[in-house]
Amino acid sequence: MANRVGSKAWTDNRLTSRLGLEYPIIQGPLGGLSSQRLTVAVSNYGGLGSFGAHGLNPEAIRKVIREIKSLTAKPFAMNLWVSMEDEVALTSTEEAFRRSLSPLAKHIESVGGVKPSYLPYEPIRFEDQVQVLLEEGISVFSFIYGIPSKQILDEFRRQGVALIGTATTVDEAVALEQAGVDVIAASGFEAGGHRGSFLQASEDSLTGTMALVPQVVDAVRLPVVAAGGIGDARGIVAAFALGAEGVQMGTAFLACAESGANALHRKALLSGQAKQTALTRGFTGRLGRGIKNRLLDELNQKGTEILPYPLQRALVRHLAIPAEKAGRPELLPLWAGQNANLSRCTDVHALLDTLVTEVSEIGGAVQSWSAHRQPAQAQDDQLTGESR
Numbered sequence: 001m002a003n004r005v006g007s008k009a010w011t012d013n014r015l016t017s018r019l020g021l022e023y024p025i026i027q028g029p030l031g032g033l034s035s036q037r038l039t040v041a042v043s044n045y046g047g048l049g050s051f052g053a054h055g056l057n058p059e060a061i062r063k064v065i066r067e068i069k070s071l072t073a074k075p076f077a078m079n080l081w082v083s084m085e086d087e088v089a090l091t092s093t094e095e096a097f098r099r100s101l102s103p104l105a106k107h108i109e110s111v112g113g114v115k116p117s118y119l120p121y122e123p124i125r126f127e128d129q130v131q132v133l134l135e136e137g138i139s140v141f142s143f144i145y146g147i148p149s150k151q152i153l154d155e156f157r158r159q160g161v162a163l164i165g166t167a168t169t170v171d172e173a174v175a176l177e178q179a180g181v182d183v184i185a186a187s188g189f190e191a192g193g194h195r196g197s198f199l200q201a202s203e204d205s206l207t208g209t210m211a212l213v214p215q216v217v218d219a220v221r222l223p224v225v226a227a228g229g230i231g232d233a234r235g236i237v238a239a240f241a242l243g244a245e246g247v248q249m250g251t252a253f254l255a256c257a258e259s260g261a262n263a264l265h266r267k268a269l270l271s272g273q274a275k276q277t278a279l280t281r282g283f284t285g286r287l288g289r290g291i292k293n294r295l296l297d298e299l300n301q302k303g304t305e306i307l308p309y310p311l312q313r314a315l316v317r318h319l320a321i322p323a324e325k326a327g328r329p330e331l332l333p334l335w336a337g338q339n340a341n342l343s344r345c346t347d348v349h350a351l352l353d354t355l356v357t358e359v360s361e362i363g364g365a366v367q368s369w370s371a372h373r374q375p376a377q378a379q380d381d382q383l384t385g386e387s388r
Helices: 014-019 036-045 058-071 094-110 126-136 150-158 170-179 209-219 233-241 263-270 294-299 311-325 348-365 376-387
Strands: 025-027 049-052 076-081 140-144 162-167 183-187 224-227 246-249 277-280 288-291
Touching (some): 025 036, 036 049, 036 058, 036 348, 049 058, 076 126, 094 311, 162 170, 170 183, 183 246, 209 224, 233 348
Parallel strands (some): 049 076, 076 140
16 A cells, blocks of 8 residues: 555654654754754654764763753764764874965954964774763764774664664665664765765765665665755655655754854854855865855865865864854855755744644655655565566
8 A cells, every 4th residue: 555745654664663753854963063952852853853973072972962861751863973084184284284274364363363373183082982872872873974893883783772874875875784774864965064975085976865865775775864955845755755764954953043053054044145055175174065155165265275174174163163253154164955045944843843744735645655665675575476
């Protein structure tokens, strides 16, 4: 029997069953713009709230987890980056720091900031972050920029933690399935924030969501979550039509007051200032998508030297913090996906209410392919049986 997106059945699939959700909607981790308040609100509603903890030291992560747990008994995801720094970050020099500071120095001065001094890089170990997640007992571990070791994945599985890996290409999705994850987030290049590519350079892994999702669905037997460019109920219905069993939305949640985005950032998302987005390495040293503004354009100019991740990220923060205080959005890294101009809601509960209601309205006459589509192995088995 074919199920329809507009019926209750659109919420009953392998994704919601494995993660313990009422709705197959995942709030994107949002990296440094995460907040406990947003994570809790989404999870309490019945979706999956996520917290991007890659920039936090282990004890800060422990504090975040305990705070979230004090506010919800529902599942939530903690998100980490498997690759914590570019290899050359460990050997980057003071001279490179000065060259990269040069185009930012005048802006730092104009907003009343203090030019930073060079400090050697002190890394945070991914393994130490992971240990805290294991000690604190989370329900969902999501990750980007690679695949954790078999030993780490085995320990999460032993504890019954659901694993969500991020793929920006079909080959990455296959590698994640082979590693034994439970869910694959297929991230199209429309997505805001960083590109989590790990098998090839990010610039060579720029497949759009509409092209990526159905190919990943055909290549793996796991539930697939569509991520990138999904800003409203129409996008959710389209994702299900492509074979996804859930969606991950970042920019739409970023516009909500509960997110960790500052007021200037939220205003840019909600006021029509986000008509153009672009990819850049200038904000952090790794490729990501943000609203096209003066800072992005200047850092994308040919010949501008960019430090490796996370050195460039730390450098730009010396501009971003005083620029925010000075009310200068043109000098801020404003992360956003290509769907940014669809942002309407400033309250997370209202956003989720709208999404759930409109999916039912829009999807009333649209079949949910993922609800009746047989997994690849089942199709193969059926064909094999028919040929006997």
